[in-house]
Amino acid sequence: MAGPTVGDMNCQGERWTAEQVLALAPDAASRKAGAKLAGPGPWSGAGACADGGAGAVWGECKGSGSKPYRTVVDLGGQGGPGFHCSCPSRKFPCKHALGLLLLWTEGEEAVPGSQEPPPEWAGQWLERRRQREERPAAREAGAAAGDAEAARRRAERRAQRIASGATELEQRLADLLRGGLASAEGAGYGQWEETAARMVDAQAPGLASRVRELAATAGAGAGWASRMLEECALLHTLNQGCLRVDRLPEPLAATVRARVGVTTDTAALVASVPPVRDHWLILAQRDGDDGRLVTRRIWLHGRETGRMALLLSYGAVGRAPELSLPVGLSIDADLVFHPSARPLRAALGARHAAPVPSPAPPPGGGAEAALRTYGEALRDDPWLEAWPVVLSAAVPVPGEEGGGAGWQVADAEGESALAVDPRCGDGAGLWRLAAVSGGRPVPVFGECGHRGFTPLTAWGPQPVAL
Amino acid sequence: MTTTWDDLVGAALLGTERRTPPTRPREGQDAAGALLDAAAVHTVQRRAALLPVAARARPAAAPEDGRPALPEAARRRLALLLADRAAPGGGRRGSAPDLTELLPQWLAAANARGYRAPAALLPELLEAARARSDVRPAALALAGPRALWLARLNPQWKYALRASPSASGGEPGADDRVWQEGLLAERSALLVSLRQRDPDAARELLAGTWAKERAEDRLMFLDVLGERLSLSDEPFLEQVLSDRSRNVRAAAAGLLTGLPGSALASRMTARARACVAPDRTSGDGPRITVEAPHECDSGMQRDGIVAKPPSGRGERSWWLGQLVEAAPLAGWPARFGVAGAAEVVALPVADGWQPDLHAAWCRAAVRQGDAEWARALLGPAASPPAPDVASWKDPAKLLSALPPGERAGWVAEFIAVHGLPEAFRLLGTCAVPWAEPLGRAVVDALDTARDAGGYPWSFSGVMGLAERCLDPSEADRLAVPEDASGYWAExxxxxxxxLRLRATMHAELAG
Known part of the structure; x- marks a missing residue:
């Protein structure tokens, strides 16, 4: 039986764009496979209904077997859209879900809006999913009281482990500096890898990843010694902060804990920190992949508060992280910022309305202002690698042939430019930026840090992901 | 603090045991700890005080592209088509359309409507055009001036500048400079475009540097003159008949052959008439007698006749074939006192010369684009292909000399009688979308093949063509029968x- 939550929906809703759908795909092969299924041929009984943030699309896709696959997508939900398909694929979302959504983006003729409730098989799943979503809130309230004492003890034990890890790491750094960085150049990864593993044992993954970074820096490229000393010094500072965390002002202590790798449970966060409601413009979404885990970063900008925010979500390789917010939309929602001396990372709380298109870029500045913003952020959090900024009118300048000079984004006028982070290489994103600009100034959003600027979105005048 | 960052790095490199760092440890702190403290302060100071770099010369603004933007749905479609190219293919095709094959059609349709490409997709378009020469002209046309602007910035896309003649600018004297100093591909592109605009100017440009060109370049440039050939090219081509290179001579002769009023054509006519004559002496009515040439003199060789036959061929029949091929077809009916090509082709040929003679006429019909002769030599589509004829008659080539509608009709009839197995090359000559009755004939033949229990992969070539070439409105006639087996159904x-997708694509472009 289709429940009232599904059946009562009216069917006027904004359809997504194909880009929004393709952004959900876990990999290029899925994008291709999904695009191929985005025709009316294999689909039957496809329908959609939508209201606000809680629409759904369903359909049956004829595959190679005798029974068609039943595919249903829940467009709403707190954590982003949900997918269900009777196919055996381990990709998530599978090509059928992507194909169905792509077909749906083509409009009323391809997938008609339905006044009827969805068919029973789809309705049941939607119902179950929406019930699941409501449950965690209830559970959390009950759990909080009884386990508080146990949780406090666990936290204490962990703090001790981390402190001993930090002490050990301080010793390693002191040894390194006594013997000289030059001797580390040929030392190889072995001993650093061991140190990193000990930091993982000490439940300090943030320290472990910094140790690995350090190992990769040794002897890598011109000026490596300078970069390595920087990293050593910042790691030393973090260790010191970690060992004195009780004496630090609370915001800085929170920053240190987050940097060391002590995560805050989202549910606890939502319960303890007041949310910030705003119209959050989705500036960029980017996936990183370390071979085991896909990390999706979504940058937001609050229209009223002017605040930047960063949402992180994770998925195993082959499965896209659940949260997907397409660039160029604005969403009226609550954000809960992780406590920090310089809050940026946030969790998405209640959404008050469905996302609406919001094509214009937020206000921005020039190259100097971007670096100043980063510099000011460093006052609060010295470990920041970069800070999100909007350049209001930037002209991309391609790097010179043969790698003599890297890319720049120059102010529309004057002598100032930001060097593009060399890790962007000569990539497709930079050339897309150049194409969108056509040699004229365009608004660009990106991260500005000590390694340079990483462009993420340009407006030409529609937002284009780079 | 007067300590510099370099001082700190120096100390760190050597180690505090070897060099005392320029820092004073706090109480209870060793030299390494003090060095790290100082370095941390320096690091954050350095990062917080970063200044913009000096901007290098910004690229000049791209020229405006006045063409209208694509409708939103069409823009998304293009993104999908280009994304499909980027993902590696492979594996069984399944029941989903092959988007890669639809890109050329989409580009042609978008260009026909005069749209401009979305700026954000220019890199993908340039990459697609780089990888696939079959879509290059259409992709670059859609991409327009901004893509050329972009290509100037990226060495990977230099090819686009060579492929596009307008890239040289168009200021006076630019053509000459490119011709004198340009790369081979640039010069070639220039010649092609100039030939389109001003055929005589192109020929004169080429004639000006002819003696200095390398033989392979001469051959390539000569090929360009095949476009918009006219009698005003004859004097130049006659000169080229004395070229140092045999291949170049042959190419010039080939071009002159295509000029029915040329002196070479009349010389060839005279030679061919000496060899091929009516014979009214036999009792069974008129027939054709053939006396193949006994020698290949220097005049013949100058006119492009190749003296040495390929191994296994007699030299006299080899010479005859070339003579007849190069002689204008229009003169033959009068030679035999009949009304037209069909009657000439119907005449018996004495002494077993028919295959040689008809094969030469076939080549002549294709080369001279003579529909009447092609029609006569093709014969009715329904007639069974005789085994001895098949060796010299190439219907696909002859079809190319027929007007498109007639071509489609002939192939449709052929398919109705002979089915699909031999039809693949013939279908390839037909204009897209297939005109009726061709589309219907293909659909019916596919139905028949399926009902007869054939394997669908034997027809995959024709299927692939049908997907790209059938008129999308045929989709409604193509209901998949319930009882079809898995692969056929797929x-x-x-x-x-x-077909539906193609219809959708066109509708999207219509806006």
């Missing part, structure tokens, strides 16, 4: 799906 589904 093949038909893909066909229907592709």
């Amino acid at each position: 093949a038909f589904e893909r066909l229907v799906g592709t």
